[in-house]
Amino acid sequence: MSWFILFVAGLLEIGWAIGLKYSVGFTKLWPTAWTLLSLVTSFLLLGLALKTLPVGTAYAIWVGIGAVGTAILGIVLFGESLGALKLMSLTLIVAGLVGLKLAHA
Template sequence: MAWVYLLIAGFFEIIWVISLKYSQGFTRAVPSIITVITMAFSFFLLSYAMKTLPMATSYAVWTSVGIIGSTIIGILLFNESLSFFRLCCLFMILAGVIGLKLTH
């Protein structure tokens, strides 16, 4: 179950990053509230997963889900650039996390 909590924490991280963008520096109420609430859920689930999973692996998975997810959302919603180099970097992040998981 710790892995499930960790993945859900990563998805909450994606949500708070998106809502942080929409909050426009915490000047818009609803996105700001969503940011704070989903951030709290994300941290709570991360800490719960860390009860049984190694710290480094947990943090790497959590951040990589957030990085990869927010990059994809940035491309789809905010017209951020999509290049071969960016895709290679995302692949390296994913490969590094898989490597950490396999060696723990």
């Protein structure tokens, strides 16, 4: 269950990171509210996952999910560039996350 909680926390990290862009410097009410709700919930879920998961592994996976997801949504939603180096780098992050999970098993 802790891995599922950590995964949801990572998804919510994507939510607050993207929410920061949509909030336009916290000047738009609903995007700001979503950003803050996602941020708090993501941290709470990370804290719950850390009850049973090692901090180094859990934190790295949480950050990795957020980084990869935010980069992908930046490309899809905001037209950010996707070159070969960026794609390779994101692939390496995902490989690292899989490796951390397997190392913990």
